[in-house]
Amino acid sequence: MEKALELDREYPETLKDEFNVPTFKSMGLSHDSKPVTYLCGNSLGLMPKSTRYSINAELDAWSNCAVESHFEHPKKAEGKAPWMNVDLPVLPLLAPIVGAQEDEVAVMNSLTTNLNSLLITFYRPTEKRFKILFEKGSFPSDYYAFYNQCKIHGISEPEKVLIQIEPREGETHIRTQDILDTIEVNQDELALVCLSGVQYYTGQYFDIGRITFFAHKFPGIMVGWDLAHAVGNVPLQLHDWGVDFACWCSYKYLNAGPGGIGGLFVHSKHTKPNATAEYLPRLAGWWGNDAAKRFQMLEVFEPIQGALGFRQSNPSVIDTVALRSSLELFAKFNGIGEVRKRSLLLTNYMVELLEASKYYKHPLKMEELPHYFTILTPTGADEDHGAQLSLYFDSDTGEEGIMPKVFQYLHNSGVIGDARRPNVIRLAPAPLYNTFSDVYIAVNTINEAMDKL
Ligand SMILES: Cc1ncc(COP(=O)(O)O)c(C=O)c1O
Numbered sequence: 001m002e003k004a005l006e007l008d009r010e011y012p013e014t015l016k017d018e019f020n021v022p023t024f025k026s027m028g029l030s031h032d033s034k035p036v037t038y039l040c041g042n043s044l045g046l047m048p049k050s051t052r053y054s055i056n057a058e059l060d061a062w063s064n065c066a067v068e069s070h071f072e073h074p075k076k077a078e079g080k081a082p083w084m085n086v087d088l089p090v091l092p093l094l095a096p097i098v099g100a101q102e103d104e105v106a107v108m109n110s111l112t113t114n115l116n117s118l119l120i121t122f123y124r125p126t127e128k129r130f131k132i133l134f135e136k137g138s139f140p141s142d143y144y145a146f147y148n149q150c151k152i153h154g155i156s157e158p159e160k161v162l163i164q165i166e167p168r169e170g171e172t173h174i175r176t177q178d179i180l181d182t183i184e185v186n187q188d189e190l191a192l193v194c195l196s197g198v199q200y201y202t203g204q205y206f207d208i209g210r211i212t213f214f215a216h217k218f219p220g221i222m223v224g225w226d227l228a229h230a231v232g233n234v235p236l237q238l239h240d241w242g243v244d245f246a247c248w249c250s251y252k253y254l255n256a257g258p259g260g261i262g263g264l265f266v267h268s269k270h271t272k273p274n275a276t277a278e279y280l281p282r283l284a285g286w287w288g289n290d291a292a293k294r295f296q297m298l299e300v301f302e303p304i305q306g307a308l309g310f311r312q313s314n315p316s317v318i319d320t321v322a323l324r325s326s327l328e329l330f331a332k333f334n335g336i337g338e339v340r341k342r343s344l345l346l347t348n349y350m351v352e353l354l355e356a357s358k359y360y361k362h363p364l365k366m367e368e369l370p371h372y373f374t375i376l377t378p379t380g381a382d383e384d385h386g387a388q389l390s391l392y393f394d395s396d397t398g399e400e401g402i403m404p405k406v407f408q409y410l411h412n413s414g415v416i417g418d419a420r421r422p423n424v425i426r427l428a429p430a431p432l433y434n435t436f437s438d439v440y441i442a443v444n445t446i447n448e449a450m451d452k453l
Contacts, residue, residue, distance in 0.1 A: 004440035035415035041430030045255030055244035093327035099237035103306030136166035180201035195228030203377035285312030342431035353443040388428035409449035
């Protein structure tokens with residue numbers, strides 16, 4: 001623990017005090033009011049204290065001025081945007097996090113809904129070009145979306161069109177070269193490449209720039225990314241990488257609250273010019289229409305140039321201000337670059353402690369251990385992972401159910417991660433609020449749990 005405390009003194013930058021960290025008491029673990037060790041920001045980020053105030057300000061506006069708050073916010077002196085423009089101040093905070101121009105991002109809907117909308121625009125299969133490449137074991141929602149988009153286009157056996165790339169036999173993550181080779185082999189039939197930026201199960205961070213660039217060597221292939229586990233976790237350069245589209249949720253590293261409002265990116269190359277007859281076909285709605293004419297109720301759709309033209313409905317005000325509260329903390333931390341620096345220090349420290357455990361088994365080492373864990377996440381190079389580490393628990397004696405026991409022990413000890421049955425526990429130090437001591441406590445508790453098996 002001494003080294004962890006030393007690191008906390010050496011790298012004191014944390015916004016922990018700006019977040020509500022659950023306590024043993026609030027989580028019903030004991031009567032102790034000390035905070036738990038929360039390492040589950042990859043699933044649900046903690047609540048910024050400012051979120052309560054932001055949401056209350058909107059509840060006040062609703063209760064005091066009701067419909068008029070759409071056009072003039074009663075707290076405009078405090079910088080609150082009228083509801084009809086509530087998402088606009090969020091864009092300059094969000095764009096640098098994903099490496100986009102402000103007119104390339106929109107705050108809207110939720111992740112799967114945005115993915116489906118974007119697929120309507122960017123997955124346009126033809127007789128020759130119809131395949132979709134993504135990773136095996138992708139988040140099921142993505143699989144369902146791809147599968148049913150094929151159905152929408154009249155493809156009767158979608159499984160024949162969906163190419164799912166997976167790690168080689170005996171390996172835990174996918175080699176970039178294998179992705180590139182698969183693109184090359186399928187170059188004439190691929191319509192879309194759509195992987196996750198950071199894989200939810202393994203924590204692998206894909207080489208988004210290289211894969212996008214390579215796929216674009218073959219005209220006709222669109223490249224999109226599901227950034228659920230990448231946004232707010234790793235720095236992105238969506239514009240410079242030439243990514244066609246991307247979408248994400250905001251309840252993980254962006255701390256916008258459960259079911260928070262999602263986001264999307266559409267590269268500016270696809271939204272210019274935007275004259276009425278030339279815009280890209282899309283799922284359209286009044287909120288994507290020219291704002292100046294929105295309330296004229298005309299039967300002419302003239303989309304706003306840029307990602308805002310993909311909005312369909314007016315956004316949830318409560319959800320949008322919750323997102324804004326958290327993004328203000330990213331700005332206060334001096335941006336995603338600083339977040340990533342701290343993230344690497346924390347996660348690499350966790351790797352160091354895990355690898356020093358007597359229960360750690362290197363994936364390529366064959367020695368027999370009664371109980372052990374390995375790290376599924378590629379950790380050899382910083383570019384291959386984000387904050388999350390996925391730990392795989394098993395036993396060479398044939399004993400089953402190791403992981404649930406370890407997970408229960410962690411939970412009872414106030415170390416909060418998440419379990420992916422049957423074998424995996426995911427832990428992610430979130431740089432805005434986690435410390436080196438949190439990391440130490442988590443690994444130490446894993447060792448204790450293994451001792452007790
Ligand atoms: C990688 C990935 N894709 C899609 C989803 C689905 O998200 P939503 O329910 O917001 O549509 C999730 C949710 O955690 C996810 O992790």
